Amino acid sequence: MSVEKQLRRNLKIFKLSNFRIFKSLNIMPAALSAKPRRVTTHTLQEMKSRGEKIAMLTAYDYSIAKILDRAGVDVLLVGDSASNVMAGYETTIPITLEEMIYYASSVVRAIERSLVVVDLPFGSYQGNSKEALNSAIRIMKETGAHAVKLEGGREIVESVSRILSAGIPVMGHLGLTPQSIHKFGTYVVRAKDDAEAKKLVDDAHIIAEAGIFALVLEKIPASLGAKVAGELKIPVIGIGAGRHVDGQVLVLHDMLGITQDFSPRFLRRYHNLYQEITGAVTKYIDDVKNADFPNEKEQY
Numbered sequence: 001m002s003v004e005k006q007l008r009r010n011l012k013i014f015k016l017s018n019f020r021i022f023k024s025l026n027i028m029p030a031a032l033s034a035k036p037r038r039v040t041t042h043t044l045q046e047m048k049s050r051g052e053k054i055a056m057l058t059a060y061d062y063s064i065a066k067i068l069d070r071a072g073v074d075v076l077l078v079g080d081s082a083s084n085v086m087a088g089y090e091t092t093i094p095i096t097l098e099e100m101i102y103y104a105s106s107v108v109r110a111i112e113r114s115l116v117v118v119d120l121p122f123g124s125y126q127g128n129s130k131e132a133l134n135s136a137i138r139i140m141k142e143t144g145a146h147a148v149k150l151e152g153g154r155e156i157v158e159s160v161s162r163i164l165s166a167g168i169p170v171m172g173h174l175g176l177t178p179q180s181i182h183k184f185g186t187y188v189v190r191a192k193d194d195a196e197a198k199k200l201v202d203d204a205h206i207i208a209e210a211g212i213f214a215l216v217l218e219k220i221p222a223s224l225g226a227k228v229a230g231e232l233k234i235p236v237i238g239i240g241a242g243r244h245v246d247g248q249v250l251v252l253h254d255m256l257g258i259t260q261d262f263s264p265r266f267l268r269r270y271h272n273l274y275q276e277i278t279g280a281v282t283k284y285i286d287d288v289k290n291a292d293f294p295n296e297k298e299q300y
């Protein structure tokens with residue numbers, strides 16, 4: 001046997017024996033597992049049970065989704081916030097099902113581990129439950145995503161049930177629901193008064209009993225977020241719903257500081273990419289204008 005063959009054989013035996021040891025301990029170092037274990041709706045439920053917080057971010061394209069997935073984000077939401085941050089619309093209302101499918105399929109092609117959830121856009125599910133099911137089926141078939149998200153409570157429960165009956169996992173969304181912006185008129189904190197808070201809690205129970213696997217709560221008092229997360233068995237993921245929920249979600253462009261004109265209290269900016277990109281691009285323009293780019297080494 002050649003030295004190379006012997007080495008390969010030893011490596012195989014080494015990997016196999018370590019694999020068995022780690023497996024018996026129920027741990028698996030990244031180097032030994034070919035691909036990271038995929039996050040499923042089941043994984044999220046287990047995370048809630050053991051008190052491990054869920055990290056969710058929005059994603060709309062292949063290259064960024066790849067970074068987020070490899071960085072370890074548990075859930076990637078192809079949000080209809082794409083309408084704002086990708087397409088430049090003022091609200092989430094104009095984005096179409098076709099556009100969501102385009103963004104979602106780009107994200108799905110990038111991921112190895114994260115669970116991908118896709119927003120059903122405005123107008124693709126409110127008509128009736130059959131329309132909702134058809135839209136959800138298109139998302140699942142044409143993108144390869146793992147779940148859909150719908151805004152609303154009791155008024156969409158029939159649609160939720162119908163989508164679930166086709167085996168499609170559904171994430172709920174209550175509190176500030178941007179697709180209803182024209183009904184509410186503003187983006188202020190929701191459910192501050194007792195009546196609206198009670199309705200939100202009731203709605204959360206109604207759609208949880210229908211079978212959603214997780215619920216997003218947007219821009220509500222922290223005490224209400226804690227109450228809902230405490231009462232529901234499924235994971236509750238907040239965006240401006242305080243810290244006593246089971247996970248957090250932010251719009252990527254906001255947390256990276258690409259958007260500048262949106263500064264709600266709940267938003268923590270982790271970077272100022274607007275400034276960074278402006279700096280890099282300005283330098284590039286200078287280099288081109290001064291004939292400094294390309295240099296000798298950057299040409300053929």
Ligand code: KIV
Nearest residue numbers: 058079080081216249
């Ligand atoms: O569309 C979106 O980005 C969302 C998040 C704000 C939760 O629904």
